Amino acid sequence: MQFQIDSMTCGGCARSVTKAIQSVDAAAQVTVDIPTHTVQVQTTAPQAAVVAALEEAGYPAQVQ
Numbered sequence: 001m002q003f004q005i006d007s008m009t010c011g012g013c014a015r016s017v018t019k020a021i022q023s024v025d026a027a028a029q030v031t032v033d034i035p036t037h038t039v040q041v042q043t044t045a046p047q048a049a050v051v052a053a054l055e056e057a058g059y060p061a062q063v064q
Contacts, residue, residue: 001047003039003061005054010034013059020057024049038064 008017014032021028021041028043028050039061041050047063054061 001041001043001050002064003041003051003054004037004064005039005059005061006037007059008032008034008037008039016057017054017059020053020059021050024053 005013005017008014011034014034017032017039018030021030021039021043025043025045028041028045031040033039043050051061051063
């Protein structure tokens, strides 16, 4: 899955986003690209659960 997270602007944001995703699936592989505000996620968790975790962490995501 790939998400656009416009509010992710720094390394701290990237760590928070990664932590939020891994709270749903500890084994998730997360690749963050800060300049383009995109996150690639390889997970077995449902997409809705990942989106909800990001929203709760303060990083609303758009599915790409």
